[in-house]
Amino acid sequence: MNPIIHELFQKSRLLSKELNQALKKHDLFAAQWTVIYCIFQHGEMTLTQIWKYLNVEAPTITRTVNRLEQMGWLETREGKDRREKNVRLTERAIVELAEISQTIIQFEDNALKNLTEEEEKLLMNLLKKI
Amino acid sequence: MNPIIHELFQKSRLLSKELNQALKKHDLFAAQWTVIYCIFQHGEMTLTQIWKYLNVEAPTITRTVNRLEQMGWLETREGKDRREKNVRLTERAIVELAEISQTIIQFEDNALKNLTEEEEKLLMNLLKKI
DNA sequence: CTATATTAGTTACCTAAGTAATCATTACCT
DNA sequence: AGGTAATGATTACTTAGGTAACTAATATAG
Numbered sequence: 091m092n093p094i095i096h097e098l099f100q101k102s103r104l105l106s107k108e109l110n111q112a113l114k115k116h117d118l119f120a121a122q123w124t125v126i127y128c129i130f131q132h133g134e135m136t137l138t139q140i141w142k143y144l145n146v147e148a149p150t151i152t153r154t155v156n157r158l159e160q161m162g163w164l165e166t167r168e169g170k171d172r173r174e175k176n177v178r179l180t181e182r183a184i185v186e187l188a189e190i191s192q193t194i195i196q197f198e199d200n201a202l203k204n205l206t207e208e209e210e211k212l213l214m215n216l217l218k219k220i
Numbered sequence: 221m222n223p224i225i226h227e228l229f230q231k232s233r234l235l236s237k238e239l240n241q242a243l244k245k246h247d248l249f250a251a252q253w254t255v256i257y258c259i260f261q262h263g264e265m266t267l268t269q270i271w272k273y274l275n276v277e278a279p280t281i282t283r284t285v286n287r288l289e290q291m292g293w294l295e296t297r298e299g300k301d302r303r304e305k306n307v308r309l310t311e312r313a314i315v316e317l318a319e320i321s322q323t324i325i326q327f328e329d330n331a332l333k334n335l336t337e338e339e340e341k342l343l344m345n346l347l348k349k350i
Numbered sequence: 351c352t353a354t355a356t357t358a359g360t361t362a363c364c365t366a367a368g369t370a371a372t373c374a375t376t377a378c379c380t
Numbered sequence: 381a382g383g384t385a386a387t388g389a390t391t392a393c394t395t396a397g398g399t400a401a402c403t404a405a406t407a408t409a410g
Contacts, residue, residue: 091328
């Protein structure tokens, strides 16, 4: 049994646990933040664009977007193609984004504090090879 | 936003999806296999030993062990301390372990095929620093 | 133009993991 | 010895992800 994959699973679990903890004060979970940030970067998107970009299955995004909409972070409207659902950030989301970004940066700095810039690049490249 | 953590989450999701696929023919999920392999390595263990070693919370192991017991992979008995629950592999689990190991090795080889031995060591060390 | 295929999204049901609260049992302290 | 604290395990409830099967709308082939 190769320990690398086990280690990768462990770190992934650990980091998402810590990230959830850090995001608690904004009343958000890690996966929810991922969706919000994705839409922030791309502007208005359809559900399909979101799940294809984030590399998850469609039902995952249906659920998360519904939850975020009912929490007031997202608003949706029908697209030109009436099958599509367009999603964008609410005013409130845009306002709070700056603060949340600070939390995220702090979390990332802490999570990667034992890695040099060089090591970060190296790790990124190795992960991409998997 | 630092892309490393995002990448790590992505690969973790992708790998566990693929591992689940590979284990389907043994009627097992990745997390279930992790518990079986853990007990195989350590011999009879208590629930607490398992969840501390695997770095997950207790309820996760309660659930997985219950499921594996009812599927015939594990058997449990009360420990000397009557709070404890000792878990060990069944005969059937020991017999099938060899075959499953083959599946796992094949999966790992495939997952890491783009990495040299050198890169694997490097990746392992970088992950441990997180 | 109509029948069929494809696409976007949803629903139902599953595993995996977490937190918080609870129950039994054992340890410990006075 | 008796009351309190700590420990091992479980239960209830939540998020996050997956698959399979479905509906509604649009594209496409004949």
